[in-house]
Amino acid sequence: xxxxxxxxxxxxxxLALTATACGGDGGGDQKSGGELSGTVTFWDxxxxxxxxxxxxxxxxxxxxxxxxxxxxxxxPFGEANAKFKNAAGGNSGAPDVMRTEVAWVADFAxxxxxxxxxxxxALDKNEDYVEQAAGSTRFKGKTYAAPxxxxxxxxxxxxxxxxxxxxxxxxxFDELKDAAKKIxxxxxxxxxxxxxxxxxxxxxxxxxxxxxxxxxxxxKVLIDDPEGVRAFATIKDLxxxxxxxxxxTDGQENQLKALKDGDVAxxxxxxxxxxxxLAGKEFKDKGNLGVAPVPGGSKAQGSPQGGWNLSVYAGxxxxxxxxxxVKYMSSAKVQQKTTEKLSLLPTRKxxxxxxxxxDNEMVKFxxxxxxKAVERPWIAEGNSLFEPIKVQMNKVLTGSATxxxxxxxxxxxxxxxxxxxx
Numbered sequence: 001x002x003x004x005x006x007x008x009x010x011x012x013x014x015l016a017l018t019a020t021a022c023g024g025d026g027g028g029d030q031k032s033g034g035e036l037s038g039t040v041t042f043w044d045x046x047x048x049x050x051x052x053x054x055x056x057x058x059x060x061x062x063x064x065x066x067x068x069x070x071x072x073x074x075x076p077f078g079e080a081n082a083k084f085k086n087a088a089g090g091n092s093g094a095p096d097v098m099r100t101e102v103a104w105v106a107d108f109a110x111x112x113x114x115x116x117x118x119x120x121x122a123l124d125k126n127e128d129y130v131e132q133a134a135g136s137t138r139f140k141g142k143t144y145a146a147p148x149x150x151x152x153x154x155x156x157x158x159x160x161x162x163x164x165x166x167x168x169x170x171x172x173f174d175e176l177k178d179a180a181k182k183i184x185x186x187x188x189x190x191x192x193x194x195x196x197x198x199x200x201x202x203x204x205x206x207x208x209x210x211x212x213x214x215x216x217x218x219x220k221v222l223i224d225d226p227e228g229v230r231a232f233a234t235i236k237d238l239x240x241x242x243x244x245x246x247x248x249t250d251g252q253e254n255q256l257k258a259l260k261d262g263d264v265a266x267x268x269x270x271x272x273x274x275x276x277x278l279a280g281k282e283f284k285d286k287g288n289l290g291v292a293p294v295p296g297g298s299k300a301q302g303s304p305q306g307g308w309n310l311s312v313y314a315g316x317x318x319x320x321x322x323x324x325x326v327k328y329m330s331s332a333k334v335q336q337k338t339t340e341k342l343s344l345l346p347t348r349k350x351x352x353x354x355x356x357x358x359d360n361e362m363v364k365f366x367x368x369x370x371x372k373a374v375e376r377p378w379i380a381e382g383n384s385l386f387e388p389i390k391v392q393m394n395k396v397l398t399g400s401a402t403x404x405x406x407x408x409x410x411x412x413x414x415x416x417x418x419x420x421x422x
Contacts, residue, residue: 036321037067043095044072045080045308047252049275053341054099061328068321077101081383088113088313096316097325100145102136102307103376103383109139110380115312115319116142122312122326125348132371133347136378137309145309146330147347149338151270152373153204153303154366157290158282161187161265169292173208173234176266176295180243183265193255193267194238196246196397199389201268203304205231207374208297213385214414216377219421223389224411227299232396232403234297239397248394256280268294270306271366274343291365305373307347339363345370381417388413 040061044054051074058072073095075083081104087094089111100108108114117123117137123146126134133147157169162179165186170176180191195201206212211227214220222228238244245264247254256273258264260280269277274289283289294303310326312319328334335346336354343362351357352367376382388410395401401409415421 035067036065036324038318038321039069039071040097040318040321040325041071041073041095042325043075043080043084043098045075045077045099045101047077047272047276049279050272050342050344053338057329057334057337058325060334061325064328065321065324068325070325084108084113085111088315091315094313094315096313096318096322097329098311098313099148100309100311101383102305102309103378105136105145105309105311106139106378106380107383108311109142109144113314114144115314115316115322116144117146117312117323117326118143120323122146122310122323122330124327124331128332128348128350130347130349132305132373132375133307135375136305136307139378139380145311146326148308148310148330149335149344150305150307150347150370151272151345152305152366152370153201153268153270153294154369155266155292155294156259156269156273156277157266157292158189158259158262159288159290160282161189161262162290165265169290170266170295171293171301172296173205173238174298177238177241177243180241184242187262187265189262189265190242190245190258191265192238192244193251193258193264194235194244194246195251195255195268196235196239196393197249197251197390199386199393200304200306201251202231202235202389202393203374204268204294204302205234205297207302207304208295208300209234210297210299212374213389214377214418214421216379219418221411221414221418221421223414224407228407228410229403230298232392232406235393236396236403246397248397271344271362272342274362291362293369302372302374303369305370305375307345384417385414388417 042058046054055072058070062070129147133150137143137145165183167179167182170179183191209227209230212222239246255267256276259267260282262282278286310329312322316322332348332351335348335351338344339346339357345366392406392410396406
């Protein structure tokens with residue numbers, strides 16, 4: 001796969017250059033008499049509760065640049081990666097600007113799909129970015145994105161249900177398992193919704209056992225170490241003991257619904273679902289939603305660093321307007337509005353000093369959580385590391401593989417993917 005990737009890089013870089021020279025899908029005059037004009041197509045990957053806000057924010061660019069038409073397109077997160085690769089690789093239909101998950105940047109850049117942003121207007125006031133957020137925008141010495149929002153996972157909990165059960169917010173998965181019987185008997189709710197369909201949600205269990213997927217610097221596969229085995233064993237135990245319910249598909253929708261309806265007392269989730277959770281009947285009183293650090297395992301307590309960046313397609317026919325659009329969407333004023341409306345975490349240090357952001361309850365919790373979050377390997381294959389976990393999570397949870405077998409199979413898959421890793 002690595003060899004195919006290198007070959008694709010050269011091919012796509014050539015295609016991208018051709019598209020730029022000819023005027024690509026972005027269309028437009030770029031600058032007419034020094035004024036930006038033309039079209040900027042923006043693929044936004046936010047969820048249903050967020051997309052109206054992002055659409056409104058994107059349209060604000062048109063008011064500042066009346067000759068630019070922003071074509072806002074919401075692309076579901078689950079489809080966005082493959083859809084962009086197909087469009088960019090086929091040199092047809094790719095957006096000018098895309099909201100990219102942090103792990104996608106190195107992957108897309110390695111394929112030659114992204115324009116470097118160094119020394120362009122897109123990277124404005126770099127010194128204001130939180131360094132941890134900026135880390136995911138760099139690949140092989142160049143910067144391919146501007147940080148938009150940062151996040152991590154936390155434990156969402158229903159304060160009323162935990163109070164009725166007479167239990168404290170669990171600090172470890174063992175404590176959560178111990179509390180589950182009381183929660184069930186006192187409230188009828190299951191303690192936890194465990195995302196069995198999405199491997200990103202496996203990481204707190206892995207980090208909690210002191211493990212990781214890989215060590216990029218030393219080029220070592222770590223997932224099949226004993227820590228990885230224990231992580232698979234933990235999710236299996238939580239489900240088998242009925243402390244948790246899970247699904248093999250549609251976990252995003254099912255988890256949020258179960259939490260909003262009071263069918264579960266807790267769920268591991270991120271700030272992107274705050275607005276969605278507050279729309280549920282259990283949280284008509286917004287104060288009933290609590291957020292705490294993810295429970296720890298036997299060795300540690302950790303959640304992955306996540307977030308979203310803004311990238312420019314290398315084949316855009318309107319690079320000037322695209323750079324300015326990224327500058328606008330990642331600006332302090334837009335980040336402030338994003339936090340005020342959606343409680344998402346800014347990537348600019350200055351925005352945290354704005355009273356409306358500083359006093360936001362969710363920001364108060366998630367900011368220190370993000371600062372302690374575990375950085376993922378920012379390598380081209382980073383996003384591809386999840387599929388083997390997803391396959392093995394399903395096997396473990398359905399009983400068709402033991403935790404040992406699942407960890408070994410995941411490690412074997414990693415070594416096929418990462419040829420020079422041991």
